[in-house]
Amino acid sequence: xSNSHQTSxxxxxxxxxxxxxxxxxxxxxxxxxxxxxxxxxxxxxxALHSSLAVAGQLSPGDMAAIRxxxxxxxxxxxxxGEGGPxxxxxSDIKAAADAVGLHYVYxxxxxxxxxxxxxxxxxxxxxxxxxxxxxxxxxxxxCTRLFQAR
Numbered sequence: 001x002s003n004s005h006q007t008s009x010x011x012x013x014x015x016x017x018x019x020x021x022x023x024x025x026x027x028x029x030x031x032x033x034x035x036x037x038x039x040x041x042x043x044x045x046x047a048l049h050s051s052l053a054v055a056g057q058l059s060p061g062d063m064a065a066i067r068x069x070x071x072x073x074x075x076x077x078x079x080x081g082e083g084g085p086x087x088x089x090x091s092d093i094k095a096a097a098d099a100v101g102l103h104y105v106y107x108x109x110x111x112x113x114x115x116x117x118x119x120x121x122x123x124x125x126x127x128x129x130x131x132x133x134x135x136x137x138x139x140x141x142x143c144t145r146l147f148q149a150r
Contacts, residue, residue, distance in 0.1 A: 037070035037132045044140040048147055051131040054140035059088050060096030067100040072130035075122070077137040077146065079108035103129050111142050114149075122146040 036050060043056035057078065058066070066074065074097050076090050090106040097104040105125050109118045126133060126147075135143035 037134075040065060040069040042066075042136075046140055046144070048144060052126065052133050052135065052147060054143040054147075055134060055136045056139045057083065057087065058093060058136045060092050063093070063096040063102060064100050066134055067102055071102065071132050071134045073103040073105070073133045075105045075107055075125055075129070075133060075135040075143070077107055077109045077122070077135060077143050079110060082110075083138065105129065109137070109142055109146065111137075111145075114142070114145065116149070119146055119149045123150055 037053060039045065039047075040055075042058065042062065045053060045055045047053045053071075058074070058076075063074070074093075076093060078087070080089050081087065090108075094104045094106065107118075107121060107125060109122075122135075122143075123146075135146070137143050
């Protein structure tokens with residue numbers, strides 16, 4: 001991937017920040033608009049758009065609260081086993097998502113090996129999935145980069 005597409009930004013606490021001006025990503029809703037989802041207490045939660053938020057590692061037990069917060073879909077960008085044996089498997093998360101009526105996509109991406117194909121696939125998922133969508137990885141930064149890099 002060329003450097004012109006690497007627009008990752010993190011806050012002083014290490015959490016991902018929203019899209020920066022100059023990207024081709026849709027704009028954030030104005031202060032008078034409301035998003036289709038509610039803020040939810042998840043690690044590194046960040047709203048990137050009215051139809052997309054990102055978060056850090058989720059567990060199967062988070063799926064019901066995610067659904068209750070108004071999300072319709074979840075994209076998992078963290079490869080199984082990346083965080084060691086304590087990381088929940090994508091199949092366990094998918095089962096929990098299915099149980100509460102969330103659409104679920106597993107698109108593992110290794111941060112240091114991210115390609116434009118990964119970016120395009122992420123945006124294809126965003127276009128096809130019911131909204132709003134919550135994407136997650138270890139800290140949300142990888143998901144943010146996938147969103148911003150288009």
